[in-house]
Amino acid sequence: xxxxxxxxxxxxxxxxxxxxxxxxxxxSSENYxxxxxxxxxxxxxxxxxxxxxxxxxxxxxxxxxxxxxAHSNAFSLLEAIGxxxxxxxxxxxxxxxxxxxxxxxxxxxxxxxxINVQCEACHQAGASVGHGESRKSSYKSSIIAYSRAxxxxxxxxxxxxxxxxxFDQWKNSKHKNVSVGCPSCHFPHSAxxxxxxxxxxxxxxxxxxxxxADIAAMCMKCHSDKIKNADISAEAEKxxxxxxxxxFSGTGGVEYDGETYSSSYHTxxxxxxxxxxxxxxxxxxxxxxxxxxxxxGNNTVGQHSFAMRDKNDNINIKACQQSGCHSxxxxxxxxxxxxxxxxxxxxxxxxxxEIEGLLEKLKGAIVVGGNIVFSDSSxxxxxxxxxxxxxxxxxxxxxxxxxxxxxxxxxxxxxxAVKLLQVSYKKLTE
Numbered sequence: 001x002x003x004x005x006x007x008x009x010x011x012x013x014x015x016x017x018x019x020x021x022x023x024x025x026x027x028s029s030e031n032y033x034x035x036x037x038x039x040x041x042x043x044x045x046x047x048x049x050x051x052x053x054x055x056x057x058x059x060x061x062x063x064x065x066x067x068x069x070a071h072s073n074a075f076s077l078l079e080a081i082g083x084x085x086x087x088x089x090x091x092x093x094x095x096x097x098x099x100x101x102x103x104x105x106x107x108x109x110x111x112x113x114x115i116n117v118q119c120e121a122c123h124q125a126g127a128s129v130g131h132g133e134s135r136k137s138s139y140k141s142s143i144i145a146y147s148r149a150x151x152x153x154x155x156x157x158x159x160x161x162x163x164x165x166x167f168d169q170w171k172n173s174k175h176k177n178v179s180v181g182c183p184s185c186h187f188p189h190s191a192x193x194x195x196x197x198x199x200x201x202x203x204x205x206x207x208x209x210x211x212x213a214d215i216a217a218m219c220m221k222c223h224s225d226k227i228k229n230a231d232i233s234a235e236a237e238k239x240x241x242x243x244x245x246x247x248f249s250g251t252g253g254v255e256y257d258g259e260t261y262s263s264s265y266h267t268x269x270x271x272x273x274x275x276x277x278x279x280x281x282x283x284x285x286x287x288x289x290x291x292x293x294x295x296x297g298n299n300t301v302g303q304h305s306f307a308m309r310d311k312n313d314n315i316n317i318k319a320c321q322q323s324g325c326h327s328x329x330x331x332x333x334x335x336x337x338x339x340x341x342x343x344x345x346x347x348x349x350x351x352x353x354e355i356e357g358l359l360e361k362l363k364g365a366i367v368v369g370g371n372i373v374f375s376d377s378s379x380x381x382x383x384x385x386x387x388x389x390x391x392x393x394x395x396x397x398x399x400x401x402x403x404x405x406x407x408x409x410x411x412x413x414x415x416x417a418v419k420l421l422q423v424s425y426k427k428l429t430e
Contacts, residue, residue, distance in 0.1 A: 049096035050126040051113025059119075065190040071117035092153035095121040122149040122188065147181035154182075169290060169304035185218050209251045212269060216281035220245035223282075230254045234398035237385055240405055247406040247413050248281060253420040254395040254402075256427060264415045274324045288319035308334070334411060342418050352409035358421040359404060365428040366396050396424040 056063045066072055074093040078084040091097050095118040120126055151167030170176055175184075186196045193200035199217040204210050206226040213220050224245035227233045233240075234254055246252025250263030265271055272279050280287075290302035297314035301307045309315045320331045330336065335350030343349075343357030367374050371389040375382050381404060383397045399420045403410075410417045 048125040049114055049120050051095075051120075052118045053113060054126060055119040062119075062189045065187075065192075066119075068191040069189070069196060070191070071121075074117045075115035093117065095119075096125065117153075147183070150182040165290065165299050166304045168299045169302075172300045172310070173305045173307060175306065180222075205245060205249065205251065207246070207252060209246075209249055211245070211249050212279060213281060214279045215283050216279070219282040219286075220248075225252070227252065230398060230402075231395070234395045235391060237394065239383075239398055240402045243402050243406055244282075244408075244412065247402070247408070247416065250413055250416045252402065253416070254398050254424070255420075256423055259419070259423050261419050262415045264413050266411075267413050267416075273322055284322075285316075285319040288316055288322070291316070291318075338414075342422070351411065351414055355403065355410040355417060355421070358418065358425070359400060362396060362400055362421055362425045362428075365425055366393055366400065369393065372397065392427050396428050399424045 052063065070077075075084065078086070078089050078093050083089045087097075094116065095114045147167065147170060151170075154163040155165055155167035170182070175181070185198060187193070187198055188196075190196065194215060197215065197218045199221045201212075201214060201217055202210060203213050203217045203220055205220075205224060206228050207230070208228075211217075211220065223242050225240045225243045227238070227240060227243075227246075230252060231254055240246075240252070243252050248267055250261065250267050253261075255261055269279055271281070271284070273284060286302075286306045286308060287304070288302050290299050290305065291297040291314075296312075297310055297316060299305065300310035300312070301314055301316035302319065307316070308319065315334065317331065317333060320326045320334070320336075321328050326336065333350075335352040338348055338351045338354045341348045342351075342354040343361055345357055349357070363374055366372050366383070369390075371386050372393055373384040373386075375384070381401070383401075385394060385397065403417050403421060406412060406417070
C-alpha cells in the first residue's frame with residue numbers, strides 16, 4: 001500500500017470518527033433538561049468543539065501531562081465553591097462556553113468533554129480548523145505565540161483570583177516587545193515544576209558556578225551571558241550583554257589574582273521573605289505585588305510586568321520594604337545610602353549614584369590612552385577597541401559593560417559591582 005494511500009485512509013478514519021462524535025454529542029435543551037434549573041448555560045459541544053477525547057487519539061502524551069495541571073480540574077474548583085452555574089466563572093473554567101445555549105441546566109448530566117480548560121480552549125475549535133498531518137496549522141497560531149489565548153482568562157478581575165491582571169501586566173512588560181510570552185516560561189501541558197515553569201531548582205552557569213536558584217531558575221536561564229571565561233572573552237572582545245544571573249551570583253566578571261571579591265546579602269541563600277520556603281531571588285523583588293488598582297504603577301510594575309520602574313518613573317519600592325527587608329525610612333527609593341564613598345569623590349551618596357560615579361571614573365581611565373574610543377550616539381554605550389588596546393584596557397571594558405548591562409546599578413550585588421569597578425580602575429592607573 002502506498003504512503004499516500006495510507007495517509008488518505010488514516011485521515012478518512014479520523015474524519016469519520018469526528019463526524020460520529022459531532023453528530024452524537026451535540027448539546028441541546030432536550031438532552032440536558034432537568035426539573036428545577038432551566039436557565040443554566042453550557043459549553044456547546046458539536047460541530048465546533050470536539051472535546052478532549054478526540055485530541056487524545058493523536059496526542060496521548062500531551063493529554064497525560066495536561067492532567068497534572070490546574071487546567072485539568074478547573075471545573076472541579078467551581079463545584080467546590082458552588083459556582084459551577086455562574087456564567088462569569090464558566091467562561092474560563094470550561095472550553096467553548098456559549099451563553100446563547102439554553103439547555104435547561106446541565107448540572108445533572110455534564111458535558112464532560114468540555115468541562116475544564118482543555119486543548120481547544122487554547123488551540124481553537126478542532127472541528128472548524130482540522131489540521132490533518134500538517135504541522136503548519138492554526139492550531140499553532142499567533143494567539144498562542146503572543147499569549148492572547150492565555151490573556152482571555154488571565155486578566156479577569158475576579159476578587160482574590162491569583163491570575164488577576166496577569167495579562168495586562170505582561171502587555172506592559174519588556175518581555176512583550178521581544179515576544180517572550182506565557183509559553184516561553186510556563187509549560188502548557190505539564191505541572192512537573194512549581195507554577196508549570198520550564199526550569200526550576202539548581203542550575204549551572206556557563207562558567208561552572210552552581211546556583212540554588214529554585215523559582216528564579218527560569219529567570220537565570222535567559223538573563224545570562226553564557227560566557228565560560230571572562231578573561232578569554234575580554235581578550236576576544238566578546239563583551240557581556242545580559243549578565244544578571246552572573247552578577248546576582250557574584251561571578252562572571254574579570255577578577256584579578258590577589259584581590260578578594262565578596263557578594264552582598266541579596267545573593268545569599270538567606271535572602272528570602274518570611275514565610276517563603278524557596279529562595280526566590282529575582283522573583284522576590286521583580287514579581288512583588290503590583291500596586292492596588294487606582295494607585296500609580298498598577299499593572300505596570302511588579303508581578304508579571306517584572307518591572308521595578310515603569311516608563312512614567314513609578315517604582316515598586318514596596319518590594320524593598322517587605323517585612324524582614326528595608327524600612328521605608330531607610331530606603332525611600334532604590335538609591336539607598338551607601339556605607340562608604342565608593343567612587344572617591346569626597347561625598348557618601350546613594351549606592352546607584354556611587355556606581356554611576358565609578359562607571360564614569362573607569363570610562364575616563366579606559367579612553368585616556370587613545371586605544372579605545374567611547375560613544376553613545378545610538379543611545380547605547382559602545383567602545384571601539386583598536387588593535388593597539390592593551391589586555392588591561394580590554395578587561396576594564398568587559399567589567400564596565402558587565403556592570404552597566406546588569407542594569408541594577410549595584411542593587412543586585414553591591415559588593416561585587418563595587419569591587420570589579422574599583423580594581424579595574426586601579427589596574428589601569430597604577
